[in-house]
Amino acid sequence: MPLSLYLLALAVFAMGTSEFMLAGLVPDIAANFGVSVGAAGILTSAFAIGMVVGAPLMAALARRWPARIALLGFVLAFAVAHTVGALTTSFVTLLVTRVIAALANAGFLAVALSVAATLVPANQKGRALAVLLSGTTVATIAGVPGGALLGTLLSWRATFWAITLLCLPAAVGIMTAIPAHAGVTGQDTSAGRSLRTEIVQLTTARLSLVMLLGALVNAGTFATFTFLAPIVTDTAGLGELWVSVALVLFGSGSFVGVAVAGRLSDQRPGIVIGVGGPLLLLGWLALATFAAQPVALLFLVFLLGSLSFALGSTLITRVLYEAAGAPTMGGSYATAALNIGAAGGPAVAAVTLGGHAGAVGPVWVSSLLVALALLIALPLLRVIAPRDRQVIR
Structure with missing residues (x-):
């Protein structure tokens, strides 16, 4: 995999x-x-909504920019938003910076997903996605606990400054390592597809189907x-x-899951x-049943991190393949599917916390969401994951 992919992963991290x-810093x-x-x-809800709305909006805005300039602009906007957030004494201003940061994040990820697919051979999109998403999985392993520790030792503002500092080497790397011609934004759009043509791709059955499945699994x-x-x-x-x-x-498991799926999602999705889908469902049911047992809980958390991200990243890879007819917007469709799930799953799960199931209510929600995804996916498996070709037009 090219160095440029790992530099993009640093920004994703x-x-x-x-x-x-932010969840650990809210109090x-x-x-x-x-x-x-x-x-x-x-603040958390604003960021999630900004990601969902921002993915297609920012991708449409940046589709005629050179990809390297678009990526650099989004990283710098993200850094500036965190700098302002670290300095402000107004909660409203902090809220606005979270929305701006979410828009920049969504735009970056949408463009980066499209660019990543062009930096590797056409049959290695899954491996490229695995490298890119490793930034997110490493964030759950090291970044989130590290941010929480930094916030405890210093203050929540210190964590915002740390994010700003992380963006700087990523920005330098983008300018020095991302080829000027990388991606499909900018001049390549003149070769053919209008924004309307790319948006029409959303009406194709296979693309809509894999986006729905990706959102359901990610929601779980x-x-x-x-x-x-x-x-x-509590439990x-x-x-x-x-x-x-x-x-x-959980983060370590997600890293393993993405790495393994990256080897399989191109040729054997x-x-x-x-196989992974039914195992994931069984894992959620096992967690709901044995959550009160500490050893079982910790083992299942690792296992479910692996299975969830293996299945989720594979479905998002399928989005990129099926969105081949939308070269500048396909990354935004993948980003939207991810974040619709990230915003919708917790919203549904929160309703169950005051019910009879108590703290394990969200686990039952995860089980139901994955079960629904499997009910849709398994009868259509050959359509979703064709053996003879990866992109069906």
């Missing part, structure tokens, strides 16, 4: 850390600005991941320190979906 670390932010924890939680992943802390402390009865351990285990 910074952005993923920013997106996920401190609320106290600092004199608002309720619930009000401070809006984040339904439980978002509320993992109360499962660890399993472990101390707060074990929350970080569980998060690291059917194996990942047909």
Whole structure:
């Protein structure tokens, strides 16, 4: 894999850390600005919504820019938003910076996904996606716990400064290592496809189907991941320190899952979906059943991180293949599918927290969402993951 892919992954690492670390900083932010924890939680929702809306919007805006300039612009905008956020004394201003950061993140990821697919041979999109998404998985392993620790030792503002600093080498790397002709933005759009033509691709059955499946699996992943802390402390009865351990285990599993799927999702996606999908469902059901057992909980958290990201990244790879007719917008479709799930899953799961199931309610939501995805996917497996060719036009 080319060096440029790993530099893009560095930026994805910074952005993923920013997106996920906020959950551990909300109480401190609320106290600092004199608002309720619930009000401070809006910062997380604003970021998720900004990602969903921003992916197609920013990709459409940047589709006629040279890819290298678009990527650099989004990284610098992300860094500036965090600098302003670290300095502000206004909660409203902080909220605005989160929306701007989300738009920049969405734009970067949408362009980066499209660019990554052009930096490798046509039959290696899955491996390229695995490298790119490794930035997100490493963020869950190291970035999020590190950000939480930095916030505890110094302040939540220090974590914002750290994100700004991480963006700087990524920006330098983009300018020096990303080829000027990389990607399909800018001048390549004149070769043929209008924005309307690319948007029409969303009406194709296969693309819509794999986007739906990707959103459902990702919703299941984040339904439980978002509320993992109360499962660890309330259901399993472990101390707060074990929350970080569980998060690291989940992140480590996700890294393994993406790495393995990257080897299979190009040539054998059917194996990942047909075998990994049922195993993932069984894993969620096992977690809902044995969450009160600490050893079983920690083992299953690692396993589910692996299976969730293996299946999810494979489905997102299928989005890139099926969106081949939308070269500048395909990355935004993949990004939107990811973040619709990331925003919708926790929203549904939150409703169950006050119910009979208690802290494991979100795990049952994850089980139902994956079951629904399998009910749709398994009968259509040869359509979703054709054996003889990877892109069907």
